[in-house]
Amino acid sequence: MLNRINHQLNNLPKAERLVAKQVLEQPRWAVEAPVAEIARVAQVSQPTVIRFCRSMGCDGLSDFKRRLANSLASGVPFVHSSVTLEDSVSDLSAKVFDNTISALLKCRNDLSALSLQQGILLLSEAKRIEFYGQGNSGIIAEDAQHKFFRYGVPTAAYSDPHVHRMAAAVLNAGDVVVAVSASGRSTDIIHSVQMALSVGAKVIAITPSGTPLARIATVALGADVQEDVEVYAPMLSRLVQLVIIDVLAVGVALKRGPEAISQLEKAKRSLREKRVRNGEDV
Template identity: 55%
Template sequence: MLTRVKGLREQLRKSEQRVADLVIARPNQVLSLSISAIAELAEVSEPTVLRFCRAAGCDGYRDFKLHLARSLATGVSYVHSDVGPNDSVPDLVAKVFDSSIAALIQVRNQLDMKALQRAVKILSAARKIEFYGQGNSGIVAQDAQHKFFRLRVHSVAYSDPHIHSMAATMLKRGDAVVAISNTGRTIDLLRSLELAREAGADVISITHSGSPVAKLSTVALYADCEEDPEIYTPMTSRIAHLAIIDSLAVGVALQRGVRLTKELERAKGSLKQKRVLGYDD
């Protein structure tokens, strides 16, 4: 919930931003306060507090406090950015793993299942699927294409902005683009998505909530992870993106039924001759 509030803050009215700042700064105190007390501390009206709660995806103030309490009770601290030059190998390994585990739990809990179901439906019916991502997200796009080409769907991954810009203009209605972007603010990717939508294709994004990429999408799947990409390359967001891709791939496979399962088994069997005999793997 705190990550969601941080992601939404810039999209809120100035009065609602004061409520968001209070929640971010003193989340535990907020749990014990009434709506009138929150309004007084944030120097806003009670209706403003209610608008903020609805903007955060809650039915009201009580529902918001319930979600916030669950988030604080079950959250795992993000610590990989606390890795220091004097950390031992066991310490840094523990911090990196804990960070990844926390990210997966958080993204799983906040993932909109209705949006995920809609994305699976679009991809299951798509004539062609193109995966767009740049930099670190380009690697995730390649992994996604590797998952989906086995599902008997024509798929391709592009990480070069010039190439996916041209490819987007050649899409048609019934095609789909899966855009992967941690920040959701990459200018070249945004332009390609605009071209894809103009061509009639659906756009499914895996990105940060409230981002420009999310706003351009037919369906947006949010992966809001706290990390500092200026210090280390994005790690937790990449793992969360891969998990969402896996969920989409499994969903499409199930939609396509028993026949696809048999074909996947046959494809896997073709790899046996490429392995040294006598080993289980």
């Protein structure tokens, strides 16, 4: 939350900027202070404080305080350092690890529990699951398919835009598409998602919040990181996408209960039998 306030500070209206500066100066005080006290110290009206909270993507003051408290409790500075040519190996290692930890904690704190619950329910009841992604996100889609086929549900992963467009056209009601995009603006992915929705399938988007893909999806899971994926090779966004996939996979396993465990055991036995036939160590 502190990182978000810093990032948006100069874009806020003048009155909301006063609230933002006060929160940045005394974040722990802001977690405990009532709205009237925050307004008095920042020299603004109480509605301005509420508008500021909504500008930060929160439902209101209580939601803002909860997210701010989570940020402070994490113990990791929400500052994304950039590696420079002068950095030693020790420095660049620390920066990469710190940025990754910060991104994962931010995603954990910001990700909607309701959206996760809706996504897990859709996947646990799906007749067929297809994963769409392109470029680096295509690799994430393949990783997701590798996890979900073990539950005994027909799955497929497509990274070719022509193929996932045709695949989307033959889906049916009860099928689910998981669309992965680091930018949320891929025209090919959006067209395929629109096609899937038009034939009655549901779509879960793992993509930055507020993007065109997120807006049209049945359920949007915000993979929000401060990373320009159009300039740099995806690093933080890739890891955040993978963790969201893991959360969905674990959630579906728990939702499906004994049926999922039975399918996992079946896959494990099949692999063991194949290794025995090939004379490999088990």
